[in-house]
Amino acid sequence: xxxxxxxxxxxxxxxxxxxxxxxxxxxxxxxxxxxxxxxxxxxxxxxxxxxxxxxxxxxxxxxxxxxxxxxxxxx
Amino acid sequence: xxxxxxxxxxxxxxxxxxxxxxxxxxxxxxxxxxxxxxxxxxxxxxxxxxxxxxxxxxxxxxxxxxxxxxxxxxxxxxxxxxxxxxxxxxxxxxxxxxxxxxxxxxxxxxxxxxxxxxxxxxxxxxxxxxxxxxxxxxxxxxxxxxxxxxxxxxxxxxxxxxxxxxxxxxxxxxxxxxxxxxxxxxxxxxxxxxxxxxxxxxxxxxxxxxxxxxxxxxxxxxxxxxxxxxxxxxxxxxxxxxxxxxxxxxxxxxxxxxxxxxxxxxxxxxxxxxxxxxxxxxxxxxxxxxxxxxxxxxxxxxxxxxxxxxxxxxxxxxxxxxxxxxxxxxxxxxxx
Numbered sequence: 464x465x466x467x468x469x470x471x472x473x474x475x476x477x478x479x480x481x482x483x484x485x486x487x488x489x490x491x492x493x494x495x496x497x498x499x500x501x502x503x504x505x506x507x508x509x510x511x512x513x514x515x516x517x518x519x520x521x522x523x524x525x526x527x528x529x530x531x532x533x534x535x536x537x538x
Numbered sequence: 539x540x541x542x543x544x545x546x547x548x549x550x551x552x553x554x555x556x557x558x559x560x561x562x563x564x565x566x567x568x569x570x571x572x573x574x575x576x577x578x579x580x581x582x583x584x585x586x587x588x589x590x591x592x593x594x595x596x597x598x599x600x601x602x603x604x605x606x607x608x609x610x611x612x613x614x615x616x617x618x619x620x621x622x623x624x625x626x627x628x629x630x631x632x633x634x635x636x637x638x639x640x641x642x643x644x645x646x647x648x649x650x651x652x653x654x655x656x657x658x659x660x661x662x663x664x665x666x667x668x669x670x671x672x673x674x675x676x677x678x679x680x681x682x683x684x685x686x687x688x689x690x691x692x693x694x695x696x697x698x699x700x701x702x703x704x705x706x707x708x709x710x711x712x713x714x715x716x717x718x719x720x721x722x723x724x725x726x727x728x729x730x731x732x733x734x735x736x737x738x739x740x741x742x743x744x745x746x747x748x749x750x751x752x753x754x755x756x757x758x759x760x761x762x763x764x765x766x767x768x769x770x771x772x773x774x775x776x777x778x779x780x781x782x783x784x785x786x787x788x789x790x791x792x793x794x795x796x797x798x799x800x801x802x803x804x805x806x807x808x809x810x811x812x813x814x815x816x817x818x819x820x821x822x823x824x825x826x827x828x829x830x831x832x833x834x835x836x837x838x839x840x841x842x843x844x845x846x847x848x849x850x851x852x853x854x855x856x857x858x859x860x861x862x863x864x865x866x867x868x869x870x871x872x873x874x
Contacts, residue, residue, distance in 0.1 A: 520593065520819065522746065522761065523693050525716040529659040529708060531643040531693065532593050532608045537815065538742070538790055 566780045567833050570825060576868060577840030583623045583856070583865035588616050594858045595845040596865070599647040599654055599669060602626070603849075603856060605865075606645050606656075614642050615656065617673065620849060623865075629672045630656055630665075630680070637679040639665070646697045655683050655697065662686045664725075684725050692723055696749045700726050704749040704756060704771075707732070718743050720758060720773075733773035737765065739786035750800040753829055759795035759807050762814070766795070766807065768831050779831040783811060790814055796821040799848045799855070803829055804874050806855065808843045820844060820860050826874050834874065841866070 517524035521534020591609030598604070603618040613628035631638045640660025647654050656665045665680035672678045686692075692705035705723035707730050710716045721730040733756075736743070744761040755776065759766045764781035783794070796808035805827040812818020820842035826834045841861040849856055854869045 518815065522744075523708070525708065525710055526714045528641075529643065529691070529693065531641070531657075531659060534814075535790060538788070 563775055563777045564780070565777055565831055566784070568782055570782065570833050570836055572833075572835040573838050574835055574873070575838045575840070576873065577838065579873075580839065580841070580857075580863070580866040580868050582863045583867060585616070585618070585623075585625065585865060588625055588628065590616065590864065592860055593844065594864075595645070595847075596856045596858055597645055597647055597654075597847045598849050598856070600649060600652055602669060604645060604647070604654055605858075606642060608642060614639055615645070615654075615667075617669070620851070627673050627676075629667060629678060634660070637665075644692065644694045646695055646703070648697055656680070657686070657692070659686075659691075662688065662691075684728070687728065690730055693718075694747075695723060697725075698751065704747075705730065706745070706747055718745065720745075720747055720756065733769065735767065735769050735773050735775045737767060737778065740765070741786075741788045744790070746795060746797050748798045748800050748805070750829075753800070753803070755829065757798055757800075757805055757807075759798045761795060762790045762792065764794050764811075766798075766805075766827070766831060768805075768829075777831045779827070779833075781809075793819050793821075796843060797845055799846065801848050801853075801855070801870060801874065802850075804834070805829065805831070806837075806848075806874070808846065824855075837868075837873070839868075 516536030517526050517530050517533035518536055519533060521532065524530045524533040524535050590605060590607045593608040595606045596603055598620060601620050603620050603623065605616045605618065607614055607616060611632060613630060614632055615630040616628045617626045618624060619626060634640050639656060639658045641658060643657030643659045645654055645656055652669050654667050654669060656667065658665060663685055664683045666683040667680045688710070690707055690709050693708045695703040695705035697703045701724045703723045703725060705721050707719055707721040707723065708716050720733045723730050740760065740763060745758045746761065747756060747758040749756040754771050755768055756771060757766060757768050763786065764783040766779040768776045770776060783792070791814055793810040793812060793814040796810060798805065798807040807825050808821035809823055809825050810818055810821040822839055822842055824837040824839060826837060828834060841859040841863065844858040844860050846855050846857040853871050854867045856867045858865055
């Protein structure tokens, strides 16, 4: 009975550690994608705070706030 | 027989009238070919010792020229003398601290009180600066003129008094879309009264505008349509002026009007007509119209115009250019 309990506990601990490992690796992928997107956005002078694409040089663009010197992307 | 002749003559007249699609309120201008090359008449303005970024907007207040320097990492507002463009000082530090500006928007001017108002779209406030105090005290702190809200706010406005401004109102419709329209704006109460005229064929309105209190009219020029509308200050349409490239398509691929101002009894509008996301974005010419919207001439500036304003005392326009020279003025005496 005691041996079974230790086995189950061991499997549970391994499962938790493995699960956390997968979760954290996915999280870092998302983060690196975001960072990459921002770097790309900066490279073409886009506003990194605006995922829908405010581009530089314009009379205003709205994306979770007003950006007076940007303009909307193509529509 | 005589009767039939008269009827035929009347029908002919009607048919001839129908050949033109211009009516009293709908004016179609197929050609705008009176070109005046004014490139060599521009006089450069040196802003030494201040370096100013590429996105800068000039405006006039009393004896001063204010230049809003949107990309400055330091101070965002620079002041110059209007007569000789001598540099006087700078204010409005960029930042999030007290009295600093996080995201600078429009600069409003109050000639009677010698104040200018700086919109901060980060803090959602409009700050008030007393121009004489700014020049006297290096550590001048602005006061809060009003708090803006996020549901409806002015992106630009022409200040008349505390209870009346004419504003280009922004009304967000989602996290990344918005409606834009001209409204009478009461700064004190925060209320916007939308001007009633809306062009029936425009589905997505993006405009610049100017107001002439003396002439009781305002003009709105469409950024992505070859269209200009003139209305009275009650919001009634006086006329629509359609240019040679007019269509009602919903697209921002072509950049039409850049900015518009009144110069006494004329309307001056910068016009590009080129591809929006390209080198052709900035207009290089200014179209001149009378107050009825009739085309008079084109001023070929020959430099890329970022923004411009009117200096009424000296009858000249002051321009920010994205070209070989950054700032210049053009005397309008005898030109328009």
